[in-house]
Amino acid sequence: MAQFRLPDVGEGLTEAEIVTWHVAVGDVVAVNDVLVDIETAKSVVELPSPFAGTVTDLLVEPGRTVPVGTPIVAIGEAAEVADAAAEEKAPEMLVGYGPKDEASGGRRRRRAAVPAAVGATATATVERPRAAPPVRLLARRLGVDLARVPCDGIVTRRDLESFVRSHDGDASRVAGDAAAAPAPAPATAPAPAPSAGDRTVPHTAVRRVTAAAMVASAFTAPHVTEWVEVDVSRTVELVERLRGEREWRDVPVSTLHLVLRSVCLALRRTPELHAVWGDDALTIPEHVGLGVAAATDRGLVVPVVPQAETLDLRGIVEQVGELVAVARSGRLQPAQMAGGTFTVTNIGVFGVDAGTPILPPGQTGILAVGAITRKPWVDEHDQVVPRWVTTLALSFDHRAVDGAQGSRFLRDVADLLHDPALALTV
Amino acid sequence: MNPSLPTESDESDLVRLLTPEGARVEHADAGWSGTDADLFALYRDMVLTRRIDTEGYALQRHGELGLWPPCLGQEAVQVGTAHALRAQDMAFPTYRDHGVAWVRGVPPERLLGIYRGTEHGGWDPAEHGIALPAIIIGAQTLHAAGYAMGVLMDEAVGHADSSRDAAVAVYLGDGATSQGDTLEAMSWAASFSLPLVFVIENNQYAISTATSRQTTVPLVRRAAGFGIHGVRVDGNDVLASQAVMEAALGRARDGHGPTVIEAVTYRRGAHTTSDDPSRYRAGEETEYWEARDPIARVRVLLDSLGTFERELAELDAEAEALGERLRSACRTLPEPDLAALFDLVHVETTPELREQQEAAIAWKALDTEETAS
Incomplete structure (x- = not known):
């Protein structure tokens, strides 16, 4: 039986996530049949089988990120003599930079076995x-x-x-x-002893990308956040009315889609909110690449609706629906997440009112939409009435945009949602 | 309009002798007069080059190679031009020219060592008439210009003697045309009328940078600025590639100086196994070029002849066997010996190096001893 170890497919990568198995236990595979899709920090890659035979075990379940060198699949009953030889050689496989010592029986590992034998922790390696x-x-x-x-x-x-x-x-x-040699002193103060109930959750590729993007953005773009509370009862009514219309019967329109449409309209008057900050100039894109943050099982992903300003409401509903479905299935291509110029994040689905969103790197504005709830509201006749109310929070890059433009943009979006009829005036 | 899709005017000056649909066409300035057997030989070399390439790619994904730069889609320009080379000629390839190495008789196993990290080179350049692949973009243009200077000094051109007159071919990509080295090499080639042919494999991308971002005119026009003869050829047409290369090498061997060939082709795979081309190009473009596959059009022509049915069937098996041969050879490539490295620095080693070599051997022996105990 031969085991296929996770290779370094990209010059120095140390780990990858198992995304989808193309084979199951019992399947007969030929050399170079596609076994599995893996996702690295760079891309999704198909791995072909180095062996011919029958799949006897899938050793890593989808969604898990494992280090390069980890056995991921076992293939038995190799049909060819050549592959029996390959089996012998299997532990020597892997020519990447990092993993050989840890994973495939390199020289240093054998040395590390010495302190392990005298009672040091099994995972400690001693530098020669x-x-x-x-x-x-x-x-x-x-x-x-x-x-x-x-x-x-x-x-x-x-x-x-x-x-x-x-x-x-x-x-x-x-x-x-060797037996009397003192155990090596720890280089730093030891971490508090972990309690038995602690859990370790390995980072997924998506988690790492999100982390890197947030750090990059938070420490390069000076963020300003403004928010406004707005009565969106008329928007809620409009959505209700559309859902009742025959022509809209199969279109799952929601208030979020009207927010997206309002953003596109407001960007007409204040396009600086989706400008790109450069060292020498501000670039104002011709088209709106509208990012829509989506929570998926695999983490936060932001598919982008290209040329969103050219779409009508129905077009936005359809495109967002398609992209989010693809995102949830984990098959989003990098191109479908590229080209965003402005992002909307719907934190209302989590039942919260407002937040201070962090800009996606390179973008100038992001709008967070809070929960839409019934609240007491003072109307134009000084009466307190129950209305559908939400909070819009806009973060923007103060290098590119000042408070005047940011406020005008946020006010425009709020006004359109307060009275969708105003769209006729834009 | 996708900037990487050629327009009709882009193609108007291309030398083409075999259409993408597999039909022979005439051209005023170039002709291919080989036999049917020659045609099959070209086809065979392209098919086997592709098999070498796909196995190299798979071996990287198996974890057997650190890297592989695929040549998928560029088989015609590589095989066609290499078929025009003679034994006494010298080729200077890039890291992607697996087809040139194959035609020059380099055993394909030898291509794997540098990508597995077991060798610094792979073969003796003098033995096969092909230098080691240059990884530094454009560096090989100067190596080739220097070698061509040597050919001139050896007076190995202009004797109308096909067994003696020699020429030099240097392969480079569109990205290398933006390197100073390439322009210096062209300058020298023109000034000294060197017997040197520049084969620019314009595969449309310098990693992710489209050729249209590097130049506003066809790359072949660079030649005119240096006073070098230039020709633009359909690099996916193996017949045209061989024909223009034969003419250019002939001029070089006759002492008439250098030529720049721009072969318009397309890198259908990734830049290397570390690259994800879906980030910078889309379906419409790759489909366009898939329909212009260099191998498919020759197959159409061969099928229409109807005389190679048996050979074609055997070729499939031969290609599969070649893939297996590479796979098992790759897994058994010997680990490099550190001490042997010292033998490859100078023809006659220095006392300092000899001392270091001895220390290395002693260290290796010690290491083996420690590991065993």
Whole structure:
């Protein structure tokens, strides 16, 4: 039986997520049949089988991220003689940069087994003392354990000679004894001892990308957040009315779609909100690439509706529906997440009122839509009435946009949702 | 309009002798007069090049190679031009020219070592008349210009002697035309009337940068600025590729100086196995070029001849066997010996290197001993 270890498909990648298995246990595969889709920090990649035979075990379930070198599938009953030879060689596979020592029985791993044997933690690896080959040779001949020779990073011939002189005549002390050698001192203060109930959740590729994007954005674009509370009862009514119309029967329109449409209309008057900040100039894109944040099982993804300003409401509903469905299935192509110029995030689905969203890197504006709830509202006749109310929160990059433009844009979106008839005036 | 899709005017100056549909056509300035057997030989080399390439790609995905730069889609320009080379000629390839290496007789296993990290090169350039692949973009143009200077100094051109007159071919991509090295090499080639042919495989992308971002005119027009003869050819047409290369090499061997060939082709795969081309190009474009596949059009022509049925069937099996041969060879490539590295630095080694080599051997022996104990 041969095991296929996760290869480094991209020059120095250390891990990948198993996305979809194309085979099941019991399937007969030929060499180079596609076994699995994996997702790296760079892309989704198909892995072909190095072996012919029958799949006997899928060792990693979809959704899990594993280090390069981890066995992911077992294939047995190899039909060809050549593949029996390959099986012998299988542990030697993998030519990537990092994994060989950890995963496929490299040289350092065998050394690490020594401290493990004397009671150090099994996962600790001991760096071999650094010394030039002739010095190591000399130490070997003198029977000196280089780990015990005081040095400034690298053991020199002089360090070794002075160590030998100071222990002259005391062979056993010079030579040391692996069993008596003290365990290496930890380089930093130990972390608090984990309690038995702690759980470790490995980062998925999506989690890492999100983290990197948030850090990149939060520390390059000075964010300003403004918010406004608005009575959106007329928008809610409009959605109700559309849902009752025969022509809209199969179109799952919601208030979010009207928010998206309002954003497109408001960008007409204040296009700076989707400008791109550059070192020498501000670029105002011709088209609106409207990002719509979607929570999926695999984490936050932001598919982009291209040229959103050219779409009518029905077009927006259809495109968003399609993209979100693809996103939830995990098959979103990088191109479908690229080209965003402005993003809308619907935090209302989680039942919260407002937040201070962080800009996607490179974008100038992001709008968070809060929950739409019944609240007491003072109307134009000074009467307190129950109305459908929501909070809109806009974060923008203050390098590109000042409060005047940000406020005008936010007010425009709010006004359109307060009275959708105003769309006729835009 | 997709900027990477050629317009009709882009194609008007292309030398083409075989249409994408597989029909032979005439051209005023070029002709291909090979036999049917020659045609099959070209086809066979393209099919086997593709098999080498797809196996190299798969071996990277198996975890057996660190990297592989695929040549999928560029078989015609590589195989066609290499067929025009003679034994005494010298080729200077890039890292993607697997087809050129194959035609020059380099055993394809030798291509794998540098991508598995077991070798710094793969073969003896003098033995096969092809230098080691250049990874540095455009560097090989200067190596080739220097070699061509040597050919001139050896007075190995202009004798009207087909067994003696030699020429030099340098392969480069569209991206390399933006490198100073390439322009320097063209300058030298023109000034010294070097027997050098520049084969620009314009595969439309320098990694992710489209050719249209690198130049506003066809790359072949670079030649005119240096006073070099230039020709633009359909690089997916193996017959035209061979024909223009034969003419260019002939001029070089006769002492009439350099030529720039721009072969218009398309890299259908990724830049390397580390690249995801879906980030910078879309379906319409890849479909356009798929329909212009260099191998399919020759197959149409061969099928219409109807005389190669047996050979074609055998070729499929031969290609599969070649894939298996590469796979098992790759897995058994020997681990490099550190001590042997010292032998490859100088023809006659220095005392310092000899000392270092001995230390390396002693260290290796020590290491083996420690590992065992």
